[in-house]
Amino acid sequence: MEDAVLFNLRDERQSAWESVLNYFRKRSMWMLYYCTGCGAIELPPSMTSRYDMERFGMGPMATPRQADLLLITGYLSVKTLKRVIYSYEQMQEPKYVVGFGSCPINGGIYWDAYPVINHLELFLPVDMSIAGCMPRPQAILDAFQKLMDEIQAGHAVGYKRYRKHHDWYKRNQDAVLARTEAVLEPWEDPFSDAALVESLWNDAPAELRELREVHHDA
């Protein structure tokens, strides 16, 4: 249950006991979100009477300690990323990350903005991404249904990837968080270059790179 788990998305093996627990986990997902990006505006209609997220057992929670699901609602600035990482590390396992909209995938319309990160999966293990700018409530609920299937199948194991490859994630986080320090002279941004992002991926452990291939195929 702890460490001896295969991380390949298509090859996750789970015991019968784990599969029973996953049923409860998928039917009772509590969300943590901060309205730091424009995507949060789609959450109120998803939660209230029109689309009624609570029928799937989902609901908002007040603190990271209580939550299972971390929602990155839209663009993520570097300063926010620091707080998001703190929050993610305070959450208790099993925990899942969902990226809202184009921005956590590739930067979206902020792809060349200096304070915004473009690739969330370099810093946190993303279990589900919802494309669109912005995704409508239907798309959000569809994504949560798919995430429930992934949890039941034992595929949503981003938290285990994060624990196993923590040094790689930490290195990327440190590299980008260097941007939050004061700059008094012209300075080259390590993340402005797409080639540099590629080189970070080339350093990545093999199973994370394979996972990236799977994402591209899908």
Add this chain to the structure above:
Amino acid sequence: MRFLNMLPQLLGVSFLAMGIGLLLMGLGRQFTARIQRRVGPPFYQAYLDVLKCLSKTSITHGFVMDLGTIMSLAGLIATAYYVPFVQWTPTGSGSLVIILYLMTIGYLGMAMGVSASGNPQAPLGIARALALMFGYKIPLVMVILAMILVTGSSDLLNIVNAQQGGPSNWFLLKFPIGFIAVEIAFQAMIGERPYDMMIAPAEIASGPMVELSGKYLGLAFLLHSVQLYVETALIVNLFLGGAANPATFFGKQVLVYLTSMAVNAVMARYRIEQGIAHLWKWAGSLAFIQLLTTKGGF
């Protein structure tokens, strides 16, 4: 030896209290959803939530936090042993003094446990909960005092027996003003709006529960479920004449709880000083009138 003989009954009542309490929570959430014209979660959602919480990893902030969490749950389960379920208690006693005394232990255990977490929001929520307790315990005790004066017994089993023989004998009709006072106090006892200032998710980040994770949160849910069972059963026994069979008893508990949830669905939250003032002014004065007008009250 007597304890060993009672053990199956005690365990049975513990699980009964948790099971009924969680079912009440699920029904309450679905009822609120219907008021808001939503589909709402299934009635067994609270069971799923608790089992999920217990399956997660959790963080402790020290021995006192573990002790406090267990103590609060134990205190409320011990209360359940003295609250009659269908005119029967496993301990053979329904002493109201013991019930009122043990109910407080639940809150004190919670206060000790969550204050040990070191998060400033937790003592803030606990301070509000304990301040609110001054508000609702006084009307509750005044009404119970009136009942003790009339029935001549402080045993809840005798109070239930005094109400037998049809709804016309219920204390709901004998103490109507006191019933309204206790209903207001009940809203504060279970922490529903307008008296939910101790939880207040958007204000103090769910107060006492702010640092509870995984299994601790699951235990807090069980605590709330036992609390719901004890407090609804208390009202059913005090005013609605208990019940002759478990189904009727549970039906009356659901009725009491859903009445409270209906108020919860349409009210906003009081600030803490408004809440206490409201409880003393309205629930307190109604209970005092009830006590004065009771024969033998003065």
